[in-house]
Amino acid sequence: xxxxxxxxxxxxxxxxxxxxxxxxxxxxxxxxxxxxxxxxxxxxxxxxxxxxxxxxxxxxxxxxxxxxxxxxxxxxxxxxxxxxxxxxxxxxxxxxxxxxxxxxxxxxxxxxxxxxxxxxxxxxxxxxxxxxxxxxxxxxxxxxxxxxxxxxxxxxxxxxxxxxxxxxxxxxxxxxxxxxxxxxxxxxxxxxxxxxxxxxxxxxxxxxxxxxxxxxxxxxxxxxxxxxxxxxxxxxxxxxxxxxxxxxxxxxxxxxxxxxxxxxxxxxxxxxxxxxxxxxxxxxxxxxxxxxxxxxxxxxxxxxxxxxxxxxxxxxxxxxxxxxxxxxxxxxxxxxxxxxxxxxxxxxxxxxxxxxxxxxxxxxxxxxxxxxxxxxxxxxxxxxxxxxxxxxxxxxxxxxx
Amino acid sequence: xxxxxxxxxxxxxxxxxxxxxxxxxxxxxxxxxxxxxxxxxxxxxxxxxxxxxxxxxxxxxxxxxxxxxxxxxxxxxxxxxxxxxxxxxxxxxxxxxxxxxxxxxxxxxxxxxxxxxxxxxxxxxxxxxxxxxxxxxxxxxxxxxxxxxxxxxxxxxxxxxxxxxxxxxxxxxxxxxxxxxxxxxxxxxxxxxxxxxxxxxxxxxxxxxxxxxxxxxxxxxxxxxxxxxxxxxxxxxxxxxxxxxxxxxxxxxxxxxxxxxxxxxxxxxxxxxxxxxxxxxxxxxxxxxxxxxxxxxxxxxxxxxxxxxxxxxxxxxxxxxxxxxxxxxxxxxxxxxxxxxxxxxxxxxxxxxxxxxxxxxxxxxxxxxxxxxxxxxxxxxxxxxxxxxxxxxxxxxxxxxxxxxxxx
Numbered sequence: 001x002x003x004x005x006x007x008x009x010x011x012x013x014x015x016x017x018x019x020x021x022x023x024x025x026x027x028x029x030x031x032x033x034x035x036x037x038x039x040x041x042x043x044x045x046x047x048x049x050x051x052x053x054x055x056x057x058x059x060x061x062x063x064x065x066x067x068x069x070x071x072x073x074x075x076x077x078x079x080x081x082x083x084x085x086x087x088x089x090x091x092x093x094x095x096x097x098x099x100x101x102x103x104x105x106x107x108x109x110x111x112x113x114x115x116x117x118x119x120x121x122x123x124x125x126x127x128x129x130x131x132x133x134x135x136x137x138x139x140x141x142x143x144x145x146x147x148x149x150x151x152x153x154x155x156x157x158x159x160x161x162x163x164x165x166x167x168x169x170x171x172x173x174x175x176x177x178x179x180x181x182x183x184x185x186x187x188x189x190x191x192x193x194x195x196x197x198x199x200x201x202x203x204x205x206x207x208x209x210x211x212x213x214x215x216x217x218x219x220x221x222x223x224x225x226x227x228x229x230x231x232x233x234x235x236x237x238x239x240x241x242x243x244x245x246x247x248x249x250x251x252x253x254x255x256x257x258x259x260x261x262x263x264x265x266x267x268x269x270x271x272x273x274x275x276x277x278x279x280x281x282x283x284x285x286x287x288x289x290x291x292x293x294x295x296x297x298x299x300x301x302x303x304x305x306x307x308x309x310x311x312x313x314x315x316x317x318x319x320x321x322x323x324x325x326x327x328x329x330x331x332x333x334x335x336x337x338x339x340x341x342x343x344x345x346x347x348x349x350x351x352x353x354x355x356x357x358x359x360x361x362x363x364x365x366x367x368x369x370x371x372x373x374x375x376x377x378x379x380x381x382x383x384x385x386x387x388x389x390x391x392x393x394x395x396x397x398x399x400x401x
Numbered sequence: 402x403x404x405x406x407x408x409x410x411x412x413x414x415x416x417x418x419x420x421x422x423x424x425x426x427x428x429x430x431x432x433x434x435x436x437x438x439x440x441x442x443x444x445x446x447x448x449x450x451x452x453x454x455x456x457x458x459x460x461x462x463x464x465x466x467x468x469x470x471x472x473x474x475x476x477x478x479x480x481x482x483x484x485x486x487x488x489x490x491x492x493x494x495x496x497x498x499x500x501x502x503x504x505x506x507x508x509x510x511x512x513x514x515x516x517x518x519x520x521x522x523x524x525x526x527x528x529x530x531x532x533x534x535x536x537x538x539x540x541x542x543x544x545x546x547x548x549x550x551x552x553x554x555x556x557x558x559x560x561x562x563x564x565x566x567x568x569x570x571x572x573x574x575x576x577x578x579x580x581x582x583x584x585x586x587x588x589x590x591x592x593x594x595x596x597x598x599x600x601x602x603x604x605x606x607x608x609x610x611x612x613x614x615x616x617x618x619x620x621x622x623x624x625x626x627x628x629x630x631x632x633x634x635x636x637x638x639x640x641x642x643x644x645x646x647x648x649x650x651x652x653x654x655x656x657x658x659x660x661x662x663x664x665x666x667x668x669x670x671x672x673x674x675x676x677x678x679x680x681x682x683x684x685x686x687x688x689x690x691x692x693x694x695x696x697x698x699x700x701x702x703x704x705x706x707x708x709x710x711x712x713x714x715x716x717x718x719x720x721x722x723x724x725x726x727x728x729x730x731x732x733x734x735x736x737x738x739x740x741x742x743x744x745x746x747x748x749x750x751x752x753x754x755x756x757x758x759x760x761x762x763x764x765x766x767x768x769x770x771x772x773x774x775x776x777x778x779x780x781x782x783x784x785x786x787x788x789x790x791x792x793x794x795x796x797x798x799x800x801x802x803x804x805x806x807x808x809x
């Protein structure tokens with residue numbers, strides 16, 4: 001950790017008073033986090049976990065007692081003895097021991113059958129729909145990007161640790177910050193004057209060039225959001241190879257960075273993290289159990305670590321899988337799936353109507369809860385926003401009852 | 402646009418970052434001759450590097466060697482061939498992470514080179530028997546008793562037709578048509594195993610009958626959605642980053658014929674093309690390779706970390722959908738990475754820095770624009786650069802990091 005970053009971290013964590021550091025001769029930026037903290041009252045924080053590739057909801061929250069489940073998946077079903085039992089109908093995948101523990105403590109909410117009308121089975125189209133919350137015609141702004149627009153557009157409010165901006169954080173007039181590794185220490189010799197200069201709009205800028213310029217202005221605000229003690233990924237420790245991954249650091253590392261930001265008192269309201277590799281067209285059972293384990297351990301640990309804080313976690317994927325297994329012992333692209341919620345104020349339990357495994361839409365589950373109901377609840381209850389402004393007038397809500 | 406701006410725009414888009422000398426030469430010969438020259442070598446195979454036979458234990462080294470070899474070609478080879486190969490790689494996006502064989506990735510690239518300049522029929526036929534693609538999209542698991550939809554779906558959605566041009570039933574039928582192929586990493590081959598193929602008739606894209614990989618490929622490339630889909634994909638990489646309007650698609654498709662080289666020529670000469678100047682966000686590879694070419698940096702010296710930090714490593718696209726287009730690349734972290742690596746690049750180019758230093762300070766901003774093939778600096782950027790005009794190395798680094806150099 002270099003001196004500047006360490007000081008910033010100490011400042012951010014409140015160990016050292018800012019005034020004492022200001023005399024220390026660092027040229028810029030000590031104010032960043034503190035200023036941000038004073039601008040915004042500490043509100044509730046949303047951590048959104050995107051699972052890329054289409055996670056098989058039926059083998060995640062498993063309807064083991066439904067005969068149609070085993071009948072459709074002869075070689076890849078879990079039986080009553082294998083699942084982590086929730087009740088007489090459902091159990092969790094054996095890879096989800098940590099989430100099972102949370103469920104037993106009434107701290108995990110499972111929302112069944114979440115989807116949207118006229119489901120699209122393309123990874124990319126369906127992920128666009130989930131990230132834009134515009135199922136009819138996905139546009140160019142993400143649902144949390146539009147929230148960011150309404151919240152004033154400060155990029156520090158919505159943060160991702162991926163090198164590329166996830167579409168859900170792109171607003172019409174603003175964009176979330178990407179902070180891989182958690183630190184954006186400025187290279188030597190790059191002064192705030194340079195950032196301010198390049199960050200100034202110019203006549204004749206195309207929209208893309210205007211965005212390139214705006215990134216410099218954003219960079220002034222987000223550099224050193226947290227300290228840089230976690231080393232850069234060397235590129236060889238990436239998520240497992242899949243045709244539909246994200247391109248993110250390991251989830252454990254992303255969540256560790258989120259925890260550090262939150263514990264440092266950052267007023268960031270939204271964190272986007274992701275895990276790729278859920279597209280199991282073949283040999284699914286063991287592989288999904290393994291990757292669910294890589295979701296479960298850091299996620300459960302994160303929820304525990306945030307137990308006393310106003311933090312809500314939501315987990316989703318672009319679609320579930322077809323009810324009937326294919327003959328490669330995998331599953332092809334499906335429709336509605338499960339959303340998981342945990343954290344402050346989230347009552348544990350199962351919510352929404354589990355979709356029928358026999359009354360299908362061309363072999364796929366019919367959704368019972370619109371995903372915008374979930375988003376609307378997160379916007380209203382976690383972010384204190386007006387969901388109708390962000391979700392095109394959507395008035396539905398998730399009911400925890 | 403001046404004539405220089407016109408040819409510079411053409412070269413910026415069709416090649417990996419033209420040098421000032423290349424722009425000079427193009428200005429001399431004119432647009433038509435420049436197009437001929439740039440598109441001429443497209444469609445030729447090359448001598449692949451010898452990374453050794455497939456070796457599971459040595460896979461990482463083999464993969465690194467393959468990336469280095471390609472980056473070196475991108476820097477050293479003038480013309481449009483490497484850029485088009487990079488386009489096709491991002492189009493039929495396949496990752497060594499799952500293929501786990503650099504020799505197969507290189508063999509796929511050779512196929513993209515061999516057929517990438519011509520009609521798409523032979524290309525699609527060849528790709529349907531490409532071992533890397535088959536491994537990537539579970540084709541080897543696709544048998545008559547166990548049809549697997551992965552390859553058939555992406556083939557229609559991403560590679561040939563686009564969403565909306567086919568139905569879910571077409572996906573199922575397409576999967577059956579593609580049953581029977583097996584790929585081998587050790588052998589580097591794909592073989593058709595008749596006993597694993599479903600020979601029954603299917604109804605696919607409105608036609609009922611027996612369909613195999615070749616007849617499926619032919620159905621796809623003759624489908625009315627195919628060329629417009631390809632034109633759109635080419636336009637967002639070579640043109641403006643946003644999809645062209647229907648009229649532009651129609652013009653380019655009509656003028657370009659069925660070959661990719663023809664379509665590229667039609668794009669480059671379309672009236673809407675000139676207006677795309679300043680609209681396209683450079684992909685990280687384009688940014689880095691362009692800088693290396695313009696600064697005269699040896700490709701072997703390029704820092705490994707730069708492309709990882711910027712989020713784009715050849716042979717490792719994030720998904721079968723390929724790399725992002727447009728403003729998704731413009732983030733706080735990529736901005737910071739460009740600032741950092743711009744400094745590292747200038748450190749590798751002392752001669753270029755010295756030459757810039759030989760220009761009188763008052764003329765250095767214009768010299769910098771010429772060096773980096775930028776049409777001009779905005780008032781904003783001019784102000785930042787002017788502050789550093791006295792320090793040529795710093796000036797050069799700032800030019801590489803500037804909004805004008807990030808979006809061309």
